Amino acid sequence: MALRNAVMAALLEGEASGYDLAKAFDASVANFWMATPQQLYRELERMAAEGLITARVVEQDKRPNKRLFSLTEAGRAAVHAYTTERPxxxxxxxxELLVKVQTLDAGDATAVRAGIADRVDLARTKLARYxxxxxxxxxxxxxxQYLVGAERVGPYLTLLRGMDFERENVRWGELALRVLDGRAAQRCG
Structure with missing residues (x-):
């Protein structure tokens, strides 16, 4: 999937600046697609050049001017065409963490355990945000009520998937930590 499809999905929510899109990516689309702000800005420039989005400049007092992006009709057509393609x-x-877990018996189990603990903490943080x-x-x-009456349900359905993903990260991480702690206790005991 191209980054542009995720950007167009985010712009379905309405006009947004690059900064707003980066925040929206972090808050919503990030549960299924990751991109750095630099990647996002480069893609916005390409999309504007291809006529998929337009940008208008909003002048601001005491702040730099900002550009607000929105989908064009061609962009909406591209979203529609994208949805008709078979996934x-x-x-x-x-x-990378799983590669380290795979090799932990020959490596530094303490460092791998710390990586797993960090992953669990990150998953819990993301889950709370979700x-x-x-x-x-x-x-x-x-x-x-929401699923029946909301104008758009796609963002909610992808959010549920992101939540399940993070719950599974927590579940697996807690299991892995129990296993490693149990093995460490056996060696010491």
């Missing part, structure tokens, strides 16, 4: 194979896991976003999206409604 590629699901992404494969490419995770829970806050879920609460904001529901805005007092039940999930069923």
């Amino acid at each position: 590629s194979r699901p992404s494969a896991i490419r995770d 829970e806050r976003l879920r609460t904001a999206l529901l805005d007092g409604r039940t999930e069923e």
Whole structure:
């Protein structure tokens, strides 16, 4: 999947600056797509050159002017065309931590354990942020009410997937830590 498709998905929420898009990526799209601000800005420039988005400059007092981006009709058509394509194979896991876990018996188990603990902490932090976003999206409604009556349900469905992913990271990490702690205790005992 190209970054542009994720950018267009984010712009479906409405006009946004590059800064706003980077924050939105971090708060919503990040549960399924990661990009650095530099990658995002480069992609916005390419998309503007291709006519998929437009940018307008908003002058600001005591701050630099900002550019607000929005989808053009060609951009909306590109979103529609993208959704008609059959999805590629699901992404494969490419995770450096898992390579380290695979080799921990020949390496530094303490360092690997610290990496797993860091991953669990990060997953918990992201999960808490996703829970806050879920609460904001529901805005007092039940999930069923939201799914039936909301204008757009795609962001909510992807959020649920991101939440499940982070829950699984916590579950696996806690299991791995228990195993490593148990093995360490056996060696000491």
